[in-house]
Amino acid sequence: MSCGELERLFLAGASPEAARRHASGCATCRVVGADLEAAAGMVAGLTGPPLPTSLRTALLEIPRTTVSCEGAEQLLPLAMENEISDADEVRLSNHLARCAACSESAATLSAVRDLAQPVAPPWLAARLAANRPVREKSVWRMLLDPKAAIALAYAAAVVVMLLGFNPADLARRVGASRLGENTRAAVTVAESSLTDRVGAIQENISRTIQVWKGRASGYGRAALTNAVALIWKSSGSKERPPERPRNRDGSGAFREKETTIMTWRA
């Protein structure tokens, strides 16, 4: 085995002399170096065999015996139309025999011709005729048609003009009466708005008073209960202090009126 230095020198492109210098001082590389020199000498004396004349002639004939893949693309459509020359047909068939991709392409193209047209089932025509959708036009649908609407509008305008009405006067009259109605409606709305506002303020005040009354009553009753319990305890009585009054159904710590706070929603 070599120490690896010979290979490193070879990869670095060092001169054969440098390799020999290393091999002379390294016992393991000396054997490898001698082997390498012998192998190089064996190869050095060899020459390539001369190209036979018959082979050269055969190679020169290649363009006349086959076509390239791109040439086959040009010839295939002509072959399908039977417009290809005999020589080109031979070249194309030689190429198709060798080239799997072009052969597959040609086979697929020719298969298109062989495909039969699918025959419709006998019941299809009768079924299509029976299922044909029929749409009936209603009077409303006819009136909603844009053309019909335009025609009706023109007809109405002609009738109004024939009857002697001036559309401009009519519009003015309608506008004046609408103005009065609008003013009255605005005043009414303003009045009702003011009344609602005052009522809302009143109800808000009343609700706040109710809440504070409930809270004061609750705190007072709790303080009174605690005071009674304290006096009872200090007097040394072993009886239980009187219970706080409860609701009629026994639930809750407050009387019924304390829990009913009037709520109001606008």
Add this chain to the structure above:
Amino acid sequence: MSAEEKALVDRCRQGDDDSWREFVDRFGQKVYSVAYHFTLNREDAEELSQEIFLKTFENLHRYDGSFPLVAWLLSLSRNLCIDRYRRRKREKSFRFVSDDAVMPLLKSEDDPAAEALKKERTKLLFWALAEIPEDLAEILVLRDLDGLAYDEIGKALELPDGTVKSRLFRARAEVARRIRERHERRGAAGAFQTLALAAGGVL
């Protein structure tokens, strides 16, 4: 170089006979040599060369000029060569290289003894090539027998130059070691050293 080669390929694609002749004359010898080194048989090498050129002609539109044409030719034909090489390796006669097989590789010598020595050496070389792994043998053939540059081999085999050089070093070392060991086993320990001295080669 590649631009000029691309122009040549384009002319061949357009059906120019003179350009195709130039193409064959420029690369025919190289392709035949590679084919012969992989097959060691004239008929097989001719058949393989024709196959390589047919494949090249059919795929000329794929060449984009990005690397040397000879490397592209080899990359196209590599599988064909390796298939033939494996087929030859499977044959029993592979390890017994005939005189006829190596004769086309030798320059004629005036001295019959020297010619006989060269012939034996070449037969030994091809025996050893069959003994080492394919990926090593392939690079040794392309570099030492066919004279391809490192970058051409790298592009043909899709390997970095460093890997090509590393494999080449290992291939040479393996070939030489196997030949030496064969001689040692046969009790002719000194024969190989004699061959080495006679060769007087370089690393």
